[in-house]
Amino acid sequence: MAAKTPLLKAENVGIQFGGLKALSGATMELHQGELIGLIGPNGAGKTTLFNLLTGVYVPTEGRIMLGGETLNGLPPYKITRKGISRTFQNIRLFGELSVLDNVKVAYHAHARHSMLSSIFRLPSHFRGEQEMEEKAIEFLNIFQLDSVKHEKAKNLPYGQQRRLEIARALAAQPKVLLLDEPAAGMNPQETKELMKLIAFIREWFALTILLIEHDMSLVMGICERIYVLDHGQLIAEGTPEQVRSNPKVIEAYLGEEVS
Numbered sequence: 001m002a003a004k005t006p007l008l009k010a011e012n013v014g015i016q017f018g019g020l021k022a023l024s025g026a027t028m029e030l031h032q033g034e035l036i037g038l039i040g041p042n043g044a045g046k047t048t049l050f051n052l053l054t055g056v057y058v059p060t061e062g063r064i065m066l067g068g069e070t071l072n073g074l075p076p077y078k079i080t081r082k083g084i085s086r087t088f089q090n091i092r093l094f095g096e097l098s099v100l101d102n103v104k105v106a107y108h109a110h111a112r113h114s115m116l117s118s119i120f121r122l123p124s125h126f127r128g129e130q131e132m133e134e135k136a137i138e139f140l141n142i143f144q145l146d147s148v149k150h151e152k153a154k155n156l157p158y159g160q161q162r163r164l165e166i167a168r169a170l171a172a173q174p175k176v177l178l179l180d181e182p183a184a185g186m187n188p189q190e191t192k193e194l195m196k197l198i199a200f201i202r203e204w205f206a207l208t209i210l211l212i213e214h215d216m217s218l219v220m221g222i223c224e225r226i227y228v229l230d231h232g233q234l235i236a237e238g239t240p241e242q243v244r245s246n247p248k249v250i251e252a253y254l255g256e257e258v259s
């Protein structure tokens with residue numbers, strides 16, 4: 001029975017901004033190891049759902065649970081510590097810091113060596129530092145960023161900045177990774193490679209991933225299941241094939257490319 005408990009669950013979740021119901025009655029379950037797509041037209045509520053899952057917004061209705069523990073009302077940093085990391089639609093990096101330091105800072109937020117050992121530069125501090133550097137370089141290798149590790153993040157080409165953002169999110173050692181349009185602004189070749197990389201890191205880190213993507217064809221190849229949002233409501237859920245042929249989804253995407 002325990003195996004059936006979802007890792008992350010949103011139960012009738014919603015939020016209202018003034019008169020606007022940006023999201024309402026959203027119920028979603030992510031199970032350990034799944035790679036799930038979240039799609040929908042512009043303004044459907046996709047990022048709002050991410051903001052609710054990560055504590056940026058507090059739901060005005062419903063419950064969010066991670067492994068059975070309710071997250072409602074916890075601040076974002078506590079939710080990150082509990083195991084939910086995310087990337088943003090608009091890249092958020094420390095532009096003036098090196099690529100390596102960007103990952104180390106993210107790793108630091110999670111590292112366990114104590115403040116006292118850092119202040120007094122005790123041997124455990126240096127072991128912690130070394131371990132952090134090794135871990136950070138490991139992440140950079142996976143994302144093919146090791147050759148640019150001393151570059152300032154702001155000087156990287158766009159595609160590399162996007163990959164660095166994912167490396168940073170992973171450095172927090174999440175159970176669940178939320179990716180908000182990770183391929184936005186990438187060319188088709190970069191996008192294809194990124195999708196492969198996402199499928200790879202899911203396996204490598206035994207992650208559960210929720211991926212926002214505007215273009216259904218991009219998620220078709222790698223996601224087992226897809227949730228579809230439209231006007232703040234989840235209108236469909238199923239395999240890519242089920243979702244693609246769902247009349248509500250076709251209607252929501254009317255005038256847009258569905259496949």
Ligand SMILES: Nc1ncnc2c1ncn2[C@@H]1O[C@H](COP(=O)(O)OP(=O)(O)OP(=O)(O)O)[C@@H](O)[C@H]1O
Nearest residue numbers: 017020022040041042043044045046047048049214
């Ligand atoms: N803080 C806020 N205050 C007021 N309205 C908001 C706020 N955040 C989101 N909204 C509104 O909620 C709705 C859903 O926005 P959201 O950004 O979640 O959509 P989205 O599906 O991610 O869209 P896109 O694909 O364009 O990124 C929009 O109408 C948006 O203007």
